[in-house]
Amino acid sequence: xxxxxxxxxREIKEHFGDxxxxxxxxxxxxxxVQFADAAGDSLQLAxxxxxxxxxxxxxxxxxxxxxxxxxxxxxxxxxxxxxLRAGCSMADMADIHQTERGWKRMQEALGDTIxxxxxxxxxxxxxxxxGENGGATVTSSNAKQMLEWAFTEKERILxxxxxxxxxxxxxxxxxxxxxxxxxxxxxxxFEYQGDLEDVKVILWKGHCSVHENFxxxxxxxxRKNDSQMNVIVHPECSREVVALSDFxxxxxxxxxxxxxxxxxxxxAIGTEMNLVKRLIRQHPDKEIVSLNPQMCPCLTMNxxxxxxxxxxxxxxxxxxxxxxxxxxxxxxxxxxLALDRMLARx
Ligand code: 13P
Ligand code: SF4
Numbered sequence: 001x002x003x004x005x006x007x008x009x010r011e012i013k014e015h016f017g018d019x020x021x022x023x024x025x026x027x028x029x030x031x032x033v034q035f036a037d038a039a040g041d042s043l044q045l046a047x048x049x050x051x052x053x054x055x056x057x058x059x060x061x062x063x064x065x066x067x068x069x070x071x072x073x074x075x076x077x078x079x080x081x082x083x084l085r086a087g088c089s090m091a092d093m094a095d096i097h098q099t100e101r102g103w104k105r106m107q108e109a110l111g112d113t114i115x116x117x118x119x120x121x122x123x124x125x126x127x128x129x130x131g132e133n134g135g136a137t138v139t140s141s142n143a144k145q146m147l148e149w150a151f152t153e154k155e156r157i158l159x160x161x162x163x164x165x166x167x168x169x170x171x172x173x174x175x176x177x178x179x180x181x182x183x184x185x186x187x188x189x190f191e192y193q194g195d196l197e198d199v200k201v202i203l204w205k206g207h208c209s210v211h212e213n214f215x216x217x218x219x220x221x222x223r224k225n226d227s228q229m230n231v232i233v234h235p236e237c238s239r240e241v242v243a244l245s246d247f248x249x250x251x252x253x254x255x256x257x258x259x260x261x262x263x264x265x266x267x268a269i270g271t272e273m274n275l276v277k278r279l280i281r282q283h284p285d286k287e288i289v290s291l292n293p294q295m296c297p298c299l300t301m302n303x304x305x306x307x308x309x310x311x312x313x314x315x316x317x318x319x320x321x322x323x324x325x326x327x328x329x330x331x332x333x334x335x336x337l338a339l340d341r342m343l344a345r346x
């Protein structure tokens with residue numbers, strides 16, 4: 001039963017003490033988050049993993065987060081992902097071979113004028129490519145700051161793999177939409193009507209399959225039914241949705257905003273379901289709904305559940321490290337350059 005599993009998790013955590021660290025992303029299920037030593041957004045989890053000396057890091061999140069933790073920790077520390085199927089469809093949209101092929105084409109068209117930036121939601125190989133080419137990683141909580149920095153380095157930016165976070169952030173910095181080109185990695189070509197010389201930001205054609213479920217008609221519908229509703233969304237939503245919303249920001253920003261909101265205020269939230277449900281439960285004094293009434297789960301985040309967490313911990317208890325995530329040294333060194341450039345600035 002769940003009770004028995006919870007009891008076992010508690011026992012094993014107690015047994016390992018400081019030798020074990022469990023970070024949990026805000027999108028994880030409650031049954032998992034209750035055992036997290038720290039819950040956070042992608043930036044916080046990267047920072048915490050970098051600082052934590054624990055021998056075993058059982059990462060409750062998705063594959064790219066566990067890779068990042070492995071890159072930022074010492075070689076003797078072991079990072080474990082309780083279910084190896086917990087990937088991220090967005091990270092999978094930027095393949096390293098496609099990226100190298102595209103980069104060549106971009107350089108031919110625009111010369112050495114481009115700095116690559118990658119959202120942390122990307123594979124270690126993509127982070128290594130970015131690190132090697134002088135660029136950095138970004139998260140949704142520092143994308144603006146990092147884009148500003150990137151423009152002090154080069155005239156143009158290639159933003160991987162989420163076109164929406166890239167477009168929303170560049171727009172916030174005052175870059176007009178007609179100076180942003182989409183890069184189609186399948187066709188290996190720009191999707192752009194004007195003169196390429198005018199392009200300031202090249203947006204990799206990737207997206208989040210959870211946040212693409214929030215549409216402008218959801219915002220219109222909510223507002224039509226109740227004009228008092230505040231709409232808050234994650235910047236992985238499309239430009240149109242973000243433009244219609246009242247607020248946009250990372251999961252931490254969404255949580256902080258709701259925490260500070262006055263009793264009686266009304267909120268429609270455009271982000272992953274587990275977080276929306278948790279906020280609904282934690283704030284009975286506020287009226288909170290999902291921006292899309294269907295509720296939008298991240299199926300891969302949800303693969304980490306109590307049985308998988310317990311299985312990973314029981315394996316450790318029996319002296320077996322199962323589902324360890326390791327990034328090869330050559331890739332890790334280059335990827336760390338990209339991560340360190342971000343961590344030094346935030
Ligand atoms: P943040 O928690 O950094 O906002 O990231 C959201 C996300 O989609 C993680 O996969
Ligand atoms: Fe990837 Fe989107 Fe899931 Fe985050 S919410 S892990 S970006 S698919």
